Amino acid sequence: MAYDASRNPSQDVRERIYLPELLRGLAVTTRHFLRNLFGQRDTNASVLNRKGRSLVTTVQYPEERVAYPPGYRGLHRLVPREDGKPRCVACYMCATVCPAQCIYIEAGEYDPADSSAASRVIEKFPTTFVIDELRCIVCGLCVEACPKDAIRMDTATHAPSEYTRQGFVYDIPKLLNGPPVSHSSDPWKRRESSEAPEHQALEPHTRIGET
Numbered sequence: 001m002a003y004d005a006s007r008n009p010s011q012d013v014r015e016r017i018y019l020p021e022l023l024r025g026l027a028v029t030t031r032h033f034l035r036n037l038f039g040q041r042d043t044n045a046s047v048l049n050r051k052g053r054s055l056v057t058t059v060q061y062p063e064e065r066v067a068y069p070p071g072y073r074g075l076h077r078l079v080p081r082e083d084g085k086p087r088c089v090a091c092y093m094c095a096t097v098c099p100a101q102c103i104y105i106e107a108g109e110y111d112p113a114d115s116s117a118a119s120r121v122i123e124k125f126p127t128t129f130v131i132d133e134l135r136c137i138v139c140g141l142c143v144e145a146c147p148k149d150a151i152r153m154d155t156a157t158h159a160p161s162e163y164t165r166q167g168f169v170y171d172i173p174k175l176l177n178g179p180p181v182s183h184s185s186d187p188w189k190r191r192e193s194s195e196a197p198e199h200q201a202l203e204p205h206t207r208i209g210e211t
Ligand code: SF4
Pocket: 094, 097, 098, 099, 100, 101, 102, 103, 131, 135, 136, 137, 138, 139, 140, 141, 142, 143
């Protein structure tokens, strides 16, 4: 049944006459208009990049940006190792979990004869790693699924405008950015080679670390 506003018991006579409330609304609108025209912006800390002396309330996007909250899932990035290569080991877990199927990976294998420290432990790396940011639904499951902290959405920005759909397909050079990240659990720090794991061989059903 439709709501009957005339039966609202909270309405006093002034509201039911209607005209005083109409004038009050106009006064509020006029106050904000004049404040924006001549006044100064309120000191809202969430507005970044303020410029000039015109401190009005309206955010002049895109010249001014409202700061995103800390947990905002922004544009993807591939996290680099200390040697500048992606931390990604091409395990396909992010591509598998992605509900929008917008991650495409092709894996390459390190040459066992390569003497670099990472290649003796890491077997695979991405030769192709692309994300179609137009198809992405920004769910963050790829970040959650990654076992190597190799993909993050902490850029606090979103994909900029492009003239073509292809421009939204981000490849490794576009994705790889940010400071290098290393963890004490990184296998290339704990093991000499992929054939020599640090842990002792245990009974089949005993977890590593249990005695
Ligand atoms: S945020 Fe979600 S939809 Fe976007 S690439 Fe990651 S898993 Fe796929």
